Amino acid sequence: MPSDGKTILEMRGISMEFPGVKALDDVTMTVSRGEIHAICGENGAGKSTLMKILSGVHPYGSFTGEVDFEGQPCQFRSIRDSERRGIAIIHQELALNQFLSIAENIFVGNEQATHGVIDWRKTEQRATEVMRRVGLPDSPNVKIADIGVGKQQLVEIAKALSKDVRLLILDEPTAALNDEDSAHLLGLMRQLRDEHDVSCIMITHKLNEILAVADTVTVIRDGKTVAYGDIAKEGITEEFLIRHMVGRPLENRYPEHTPNKPGAEVMRLEDWTVHHPIDTERKVADSVSLSVHAGEIVGLAGLMGAGRTELVMSMFGHTYGVGISGKVFINGKEVTTRTVSQAVHQHIAYCSEDRKRFGLNTIQSVKENITAAGLSNLARFGVIETLAETGIAETFREDLNIKTPSVNVPASKLSGGNQQKVVLAKWIYTSPAILILDEPTRGIDVGAKYEIYTIINRMADEGKAVLVISSELVELLGICDRIYTLSGGRITGNVPRSEATQESLMTLMTQEKEKVHR
């Protein structure tokens, strides 16, 4: 690893712990001046945490290890501190004000003013200057809402350049871009490197992009640095990256499960296409067809931005996306699932990946959460049989081993694992034919995970069809009978468990529609 005067950034022995999880464990990373450095790894490997440390979002003191930037040690307490030193981060979710102009956005917080009065001519002049550097031909007075996502990304970079950035961090910069905009952005990164002496760190799942533009690459797995290399010198290939990204140890135990002989087809999607709600040109799911049979546990694997959640939510009551087309079949009959109640009526159940936002009402009691989706079963003329309701809640508490002092306490009092069981109970109570579980074990401890797996197995054994979305390949390999892979909104594979390995799945998950050429 280079450590001469060419080094711009060195992070040594970085470790960080969140309650119960070791997010980063002795990570080391070096970036040289004037190079593009790529970081890759599975979802949850710790890439974002590392970048949050670098940009000061996780303040100095919340982690251990050292950060040296341009030869000076860094003790950032906020994003402002890191910006002052010339480090800028551009998040996947752009942070621009839609109602302000390009120029105004570029100088937000850094207004071109004399004695507190904004100098608009200077603002425009300087904006035009940095806009030219990023290749943005529009007028600086155009509103952000009126330009596309690709150009918005360029505005973010222009904003960073206006602050004399030395190191630019881009988190999944091309995830939301079309091919043309992606190519332009990658070209711009090269140009910044070659002509403006700006180093870049890019976090990306797109391995072909890494090989196309990056000079060096660090692979992170489970919070550890597992590989570092100079792409051209060492002839790094996609296979090399995949091999290092996967291969998580089998730390979670999985309950024994003999696969059921798949019964009749329960759910089938045909030609399902969904567009992004804001960027309506963009297809988030693209002619997806898949099917799940009774008694079968099917996995849906995909990296961040592959469109897994968007795919199922668009099907479940059209709760995501616009321009939705395609067919849903339940038990061989075509059905409409335009509203959630129609979907529930067709015995489809969907447990969201985001418990706090979409799964639970944490103010309401455990009991009220359990019966929330199946309340009509408990009501006569709109009046709830509250005693029967308590009985139902108690049954689920015992059945799923929900640890709570009482079913009447607010759901907020429960641990993550037990909250997840409450959400599962809610959907099991609707007697679904197909149970779609989105990241069912996210953020819960190992013991609770095992219990969730057991419940999933039981559901399959009872003849329900189960579709599991998970970021953890090991988990999918541990519990599923069959796994679909999704990349860029398209199904790229349909693999029986016996034939699937982490490597083969990752290869399918990173398969791109078109290659980006160097």
Add this chain to the structure above:
Amino acid sequence: MNIADYLKGNLRQYGILGALVLIFIFFVVMSGGKLLNPNNISSLVQQVAYVAVLSIGMVTVIVAGHIDLSVGSVVAFIGAVVGQLMYTYHVGWPVAVLAALIVGLLVGAWQGIWVAIARIPAFIVTLSSMLLFRGLAVVTLGAKTLSGFPEEFSAISKGGLPKFVGTIDISSSALPTFFRGEADVFTLLIGAIAIVGLVYSSFRTRAAERKHGLTPIPLSLTVGKLVLLGVVIAFFTYLVSLSRVGTPIVLIIVAVLIVVYTFVQNRTVYGRHVYAIGGNLNAAILSGVNTRRVNFAIFLNMGVLTGICAVIVTARLGAATPTAGNGYELDAIAACFIGGAAVTGGVGKVSGAMIGALIMGLLTMGLSILGVNESWQMVVKGLVLLAAVILDLFSKRRSVLAEVGQR
């Protein structure tokens, strides 16, 4: 769960109830007992009735995460319609009352269309309605005040139930003067029935809970609560029975609404959905709650209750005037927040709103008896509202800290 834990868990509720009692005692002492005058008590009931009715509807609106700024203007508008019907068109008072409910329903539907169907924030829609219906009230009345309504109509607010069973003379000289007089037996009977009903239902709930394997709250607490509540009811029933009117009719109206709406909130699918929407809208949608229908129903309901309120207010004033109901929306909203409803939605109870309404009413009455002028009354009420919300904030922070500490 021991008693201390239970009390800690319901700190907010008991805190606000305690505040009500303290405020009451404060005014009794400061007024030299004048507040306990039976006629003052029944007048308090008549005064509080309008806020009570409005806040029963408002608490549902707030729990669902909305707000209704228009109720004051709508009260004036419906009052105007009722007044015109009786004054100019000479329709019978029962028809006028029915018309009030129907117009209320239509107004609710109007709000519902924009809030629930068109999904415009309720703040904007009802702000517009606030102007709209105030204007319509003036137009309907031709900027005049109409008065001279039938006795029976005015009795809705001012009158009492007939003293069916006669009175008994209580004139023991051992009692303070306020506690002597002709007690209406029928009022006493109603109070007794209320107490028996309360005891019966409490114990039935306990039995049912035990049957379903639940641990009811500690027995001592139930008994304590019942004794306390029983004494309070008995005391006020006695005072009211001595008042000129006997049982105020509005008291019966409000009591029935409280019972009905408590049931709706706790026991019906609709009520549950209101809490679901207010607590976590996304989770509610993903659980199949039809948010449009529920939101529409919430505003229909608010409309009807505003209709009832308009009847009560018009009857009490004995007149329909364009300025009726001025500021009522704020009284109702304040009552809900004092009663523990959350600004962010998802939390709030009819019982809480009633305590809030009583505190507001008591402040008006008590300060008036003490001769504090209206401007200062407003200052005090404003501060009380702020204090209640601060209390909320602290009890919430405390429980958040307690939760973190547990982990």
